[in-house]
Amino acid sequence: MRKILFTKYSNERDPRFAIRTDIWEESGKKGVSKKACYPQGKKHVESIFNIFQKLENTFQNTKIQINQCNLEEEQLILEYLSGNTLQEILDGLLKQRKIEEFKTILQEYISIIEKTAQTKFVITEEFQQVFGKIQESKEFFSAEVTDIDMVLGNVIVQGDKWTLIDFEWTFSFPIPIQYVIYRILHYYEKSNAFRNQIASWNLYETMRIGKKEQEMFQGMEENFQKYILGNYVPLRALYPRITPGVVTLPQLLNSQIPEEKLQIFMSKDGIAREEESFYFPMEQGRVRAELKIETGTVFIRLDPGEALGVVIIKKLEWKSGEKCVIKTNGIQKSENEWLFINQDPQIYIEVVPKDTEKLLIEVYKNYGLESYxxxxxxxxxxxxxxxxxxxxxxxxxxxxxxxxxxxxxxxxxxxxxxxxxxxxxx
The missing domain is CATH 1.20.5 (Single alpha-helices involved in coiled-coils or other helix-helix interfaces)
Structure with missing residues (x-):
């Protein structure tokens, strides 16, 4: 009899893509299964299995292998693999300041992916349904099938073998291979404050992804997230939609309603994902909230709006009263004050106590930078x-x-x- 060890619901999506992932043990052996949460999702699960062999062919004779996969009774059965992810290995090299070794491994991984693209990219109707309309800034190439989610956390390293353990988002229509590389770099750098140091290495430019291409791929990413959600409105998005807050007459007359929101990412694997984030309104630059912490959360990121400014953290502590240890991409001016001179300010909490239930937040943002x-x-x-x-x-x-x-x-x-x-x- 199978004993369920861990279950994850990816159900804040369009019902067509909502799936449940179980890690289980049977007769002393562990395995992984994925099945649809709703009848509409059965086709999506089947498509993952159907794409498996094509991906194997794409990466044959390379270090990258695809996790073994079978379809049994409308659910995917995958091999359970133990080992460090490529992300964890690169983090270790970064901490040890083995920069050249870090770059060599990253370059090798990306090079293998890049070499799979042998066909000139063309825009198709299927592409536009998922990624929207784009204006090509240069010529791109694409593979026969493209797994856009080859982020470093999805690769288990065992000796000289790199195994892709999640290939849910693989498409058989043309997609620029540089978009896959963009996602690898973007989600590695942005999901952890410690990794911000690689921003100065100009890795995008090294991989031939200029500013125009980065903007284009960011637009594609936003449309992809919308495609996953479909008409589904996640619970985290309901609050700002149904409660815009109380607006006084002077505020209304003077158009002083702030448009910025505090965006919060909670992650169980150290990766900050847009589709799993939620918002709190920042009324006149202020936000006070009590955040419920999901079991298994290991990383939290707070984005107080997108504009530059001075952020004052009046309170950022666990329910126990213990203050959070934080990192930011800003300049600390005093004990509770940070100056953000670039857009997209970010606050990182990389250590989340195991049994904590709530995070208390009180943040104020000052947009008047004249004094600074x-x-x-x-x-x-x-x-x-x-x-x-x-x-x-x-x-x-x-x-x-x-x-x-x-x-x-x-x-x-x-x-x-x-x-x-x-x-x-x-």
Whole structure:
């Protein structure tokens, strides 16, 4: 008899895509099964099985393998694999500052994926139904079938073998392979504050994904999330829809209703996903909320709006009264105050106590940056000066190295070296 060890419902979706995943044990052996939550989802489960062999063919003779999969009684049965994910391995290298090894592994993984794209990408009606209409900025190539969710957390590493354990979102129509690479980089960097350091490495540009392509792929991603949801409205989206808040007459007359919201991501695997996020309204830049923590949550991210500004955290603590340990992509100005000089401010909680039930939040955002303007300008000017000094010193060093090299190639220098050897010999 099968004993259920873990169950995950991916049901905040259109009924066509809502599935239940079970990890179970039977006769001492573990396995994984996926089945539709509703009758409308049976076709989606069958399509995952049907795409399995095509993916195997796509990656044959490479390090990437596809997790073994069978269809039994309208449910998928997959092999349970133990081991570290590629994401965990790269995190370890990042912590040890083994940057070159990190880049080598990441480049190898992406290179294998990129080589599967042998056909010129063309926009189809099926593509537009899922990803919307796009304006191509350059020529792209696509594979016969494309798993767009090859994020690093979906790959188990066992020796020299990389096994893709989740291939639910695989499509058989053309998709730019660079979009898959964009998602790999985007979800790795953005789902954890510790990984923000890779933002300065220009990995997108290295992978030939420019600013225009990033904007295009972001639009595709937003449309893809809408496609998953369909007409379904998740519970997290109901509050801001049905309770816009109380608006006073002066506010209405002066059009002072703030448009920003506090976006919250709760994750059980360390990846912040848009489709699993929810919002609280920020009335005049303020939000006070009591957040229920789902069992198994290991990572929380708070995005206080998208505009730059000063965020004051008056309260961010667990129900026990213990303050949260946080990281941000801003500049800490005081104990409770952070300055965000770039858009999309983010606050990360990477340690979530096991038995905690609630998170108490009280945050205020000040959009008036006049008092900080000079400070920001000074900081940016200092960074620019330092960069300029480094460039100048690098140029001077190269110039001196060239002079030494030129001098060593002269007849006088070669004669001097011979003379020096003779003197030493004596």
């Amino acid at each position: 303007a000079q400070e920001i300008i000074k900081e940016k000017e200092q960074i620019l000066r330092q960069k300029k000094e480094i460039l100048e010193l690098t140029y001077q060093l190269k110039e001196k190295e060239q002079k030494i090299q030129d001098m060593e190639n002269t007849k006088v220098w070669k004669t001097y070296k011979k003379y020096k050897k003779m003197v030493k010999g004596d």
